[in-house]
Amino acid sequence: MDAQFNFFMPAEILSGKDIVRNSETIFSLLGKRCVIVTGKSSAVKSGALKDIVFALENAGVEYYIFNKITENPQTATCCEGGKIAREYGADFVIGVGGGSPLDAAKAVCVYAANGDIENDEIYTKEVKNPPLPLVLIGTTAGTGSEVSGVSVLTRKDGKKQSVSGKNYYAKYVLADPKYTYSVPAGTTVSTALDAFAHAVESYFSKKHDFLSRKFSCMALGEITPILLKFLNPDYTLSEDERDALYFASLYAGFALNKGGTCFPHGMGYALTEDYGVPHGLACAVFIPAFLKEAKKGDSEGYAEIIKASGVSESELLKLLESLCKADITIPIEKIEEYRVRWATLKNFKNSPTDFGADDGASLVYNLFG
Ligand code: NAP
Ligand code: FE
16 A cells, blocks of 8 residues: 655634634634625625624624625736735735635735736746735635635636645635535536546546545545436435535545646636636536546546445446536637647646547547537
8 A cells, every 4th residue: 555645735624513603713813904805796695704794893803895706716806806905904814705716815815915916927926925814715515725725817818727836725714514505506516516526636636645535535425426416406405415515525625735637627727718617517527538538547546436436337427427518519720729728738747648638629529519
């Protein structure tokens, strides 16, 4: 058994009933003023904002709500949030929402402390000052952004690109699955598929290790039975199932934090940018092809993830075939554009076989051409 591993994830995760309402001490330790970074509605609909405000007021912390974060957050919006946090004199930032506001909040902390970095410069310029401390509160069960040092942003040219490293971790994660209860059905499926993709891609990634594979298997064991429920479109998840799904998205996040993503995520970005396919589904449509490659490259690992999923190979493939569908048509010129772009994509190099940009282009042609 090769049990070697290393794991860096510096955020303190606190979970439990009413953890946000009861976080007055943490908030008062972090300072006197904060900016809350969120989207248009998720913080309100989930009930998280009410709990945050309750705890901040108890702690005597002043706050400013920056709720301009859209899905696939723009670098420019995050830079604007950073400027506001700087001018407001914020001591810390709270990011609340799905992966989009959480990723945006990570960037806001960097921009706020580094006034010389603007917009797309976040990908290239040195971060000289430590980012503002960050508290993350998730409201979807998918990205695991709470526990990764990755922020996926959209550049000025409309392309998604991630920025990562030690500057992009939260200081505290307040994990309460009840905030996911209000997520609409379609988003619940897509975000669950995202978590599934994280578990599978990081399992087979070149950067995986013993511990990250354990996290992947833990996540798959929780997520797969829930994906099976989605085969009935009228099925509503129970609170227990929602809770399990949320924690599983964090386990998949731990795996992702070490292994990173492979070609499904790299290719999925294009479907989101050009056709508006939600992130999780956009990546998951490539998971059946990814599993085929994984089986070729690592048949033992493949057997382990099937076992961890708790279903047979054919059941798993049938399930993915049913859920991972996007009704789009992609013209050949676009596919050629992707072929060129993907030639340098690091997600391909992190994949288990030599599946490359030409294979990716053929796959897109077969699925959507
Ligand atoms: P999202 O883009 O954050 O949110 C999708 C939609 O769901 C939004 O309309 C949002 O509303 C709504 N919503 C969120 N929580 C809700 C709730 N509790 N109740 C009702 N509506 C709710 O979706 P996501 O899938 O969580 O995040 C996707 C983003 O994360 C992508 O940009 C992706 O690239 C990134 N990502 C990051 C990582 C990472 O490691 N950092 C990993 C995977 C994906 P609002 O508009 O009000 O927010
Ligand atoms: Fe993802």
